[in-house]
Amino acid sequence: MDFRVLQTFMVAATTENFHQTAEALFIAQPTVSQHIRQLEKELGIELFERVGKRVRLTAAGKRYLPHAKALLEQWHHGIEDLQAWRQGYREKLNLAVSPIIARARLSHLLRRYTKLYPDVDLAIKIADSVEIGPLVQSGQADLGLTRMVPGEFQLATYLLYEDPVVFAVPSNGGDMEAPLPDWEMELQSKRLLTHNHPGYWDELLLVLRQRGLSLRTMAVSQVDITKRFIEEGLGVSFLPRTAVSRDLFENRFIELPTPGLVLPKVASYVVMPKGGVSDTAQNFVEILHSLYAPMPPVAISGRS
Secondary structure: OOHHHHHHHHHHHHHOOHHHHHHHHOOOHHHHHHHHHHHHHHHOOOOEEEEOOEEEEOHHHHHHHHHHHHHHHHHHHHHHHHHHHHOOOOEEEEEEEOHHHHHHHHHHHHHHHHHHOOOEEEEEEEOOHHHHHHHHHOOOOOEEEEOOOOOOOOEEEEEEEEEEEEEEEEOOOOOOOOOOOOHHHHHHHOOEEEOOOOOOHHHHHHHHHHOOOOOOEEEOOOHHHHHHHHHOOOOEEEEEHHHHHHHHHOOOEEEOOOOOOOOOEEEEEEEEEOOOOOHHHHHHHHHHHHHHOOOOEEOOOOOO
16 A cells, blocks of 8 residues: 555545645646546545546545545554654653643653653643543543543542632733722623633632622633733633743733632642553653652542
8 A cells, every 4th residue: 555645535535626635745636646546446446526626525435534544644653653763762651731731830740751761752742631531541642631530430530739720810010009909890890701721610600690790701712812811901810820820920910819709729630541551651650749749549520
């Protein structure tokens, strides 16, 4: 099997245009047609049908598409593994990490790990916390660093550290002597940017509304976008302190005290298969334990 032919098939299936496929792959259009004919001959079935100046997958082409994708991914992984071996790497560690942990803690962890284990090839996948459990369970990641407890029963979860939530509001222009605004007035006069972090928003909104506060909300799923909106004066939000510590230090916005309102804490966790991990992954876990002991196990809600 010529993997260049598979690559041509994958791009053509996406563009549905042989001319655009040729441009994307920097080959001549007749070469695209030749590759498709070659693959159709090997498989003994037509993969594309012409519709005007475009092409589209036949039923057989649609059925073959995921198999072609899997073959290409396996081929690329093989090349990457061989190149890593040639560069001196003897083991590989795949980590799935939430964006907040990646920004706040990951570089420090990686410096310690790579200093102790320079022969390990590291691969980091940044993923939303809700995606990390499935990535570890499916074997796509050896370990996960997440901001929520996954629901998969085949996984073991351990607490790393807790992080206080703070009320972040636009800066007062750098005037250190200006009195801080009342947090309730600030909350009711500006739009509240919500659901940028898993775990605490529904309960927090309920508490705020029970206080009789009139809220205008806007869901913003990304912490980075939330911070930019606050900096631009477009709203306020409740965010983990580790996510905004640098912004607060640089006075991009300010942390406003909330007397009378107890703010939640959020936690970070390490997730791993219940059946155990490789020595390479265990070495990373030991670094975590040296920093965040005692790392108690966390049960899924409802589990005995």
